[in-house]
Amino acid sequence: QVQLVQSGAEVKKSGASVTVSCKASAITFSNYYMHWVRQAPGQGLEWMGIINPSGGSTSYAQIFKGRVTMTRDTSTYTIFMELSFLKSDDTAVYYCARSATLRGGFDTWGQGTMVSVSS
């Protein structure tokens, strides 16, 4: 059973930063791309960016450029998403997800991490 296991819920103040982690497997790190997708309460899905776990290259959605950083730790097969300068409308569930191809969809998702931002 393929699993992506994410870190726990976070509560942050406006202007702060948050880091969410997603632990995968050796096979996932070698053969898949990893993405971050968020979902605000009662809203739809929003793609944030992609990281290639094997090489570390990244690409971010335009609206998050300058605020998001995606990294990985190859020793623990874990990827990280840091979002800075948090605002109240960053309150959302953040998911990691993997894709087998660069352009294709997401076959496995993490359980989600709730990030709440208050002023």
Added chain:
Amino acid sequence: QSALTQPASVSGSPGQSITISCAGTTSDVGAYDYVSWYQQHPGQAPKLMIYDVTKRPSGVSDRFSGSKSGNTASLTISGLQAEDEADYYCYSFTTNKTRVFGGGTKLTVL
């Protein structure tokens, strides 16, 4: 990149078929065959139902099928069952090398 356009809601009775549309542009849905569909039950993570327009992952019922014509993709669910009641999202790769989702469709099984 604007979200793909889906109907806010659709409904059907058990045993019936329904179709959910996903309207895009020549920069996304119309440009590539990288359209996928996700089912999301309340409080759960999304689940892949269709990828590359028409392909079904192992374990997904053959009652789910996908298609595309021009800039619009569609998800059809035949033989509706109560367990199909959920939110459904479409996805596409874009010519800007980004990714975009639809706004989501709430399916109600009457």
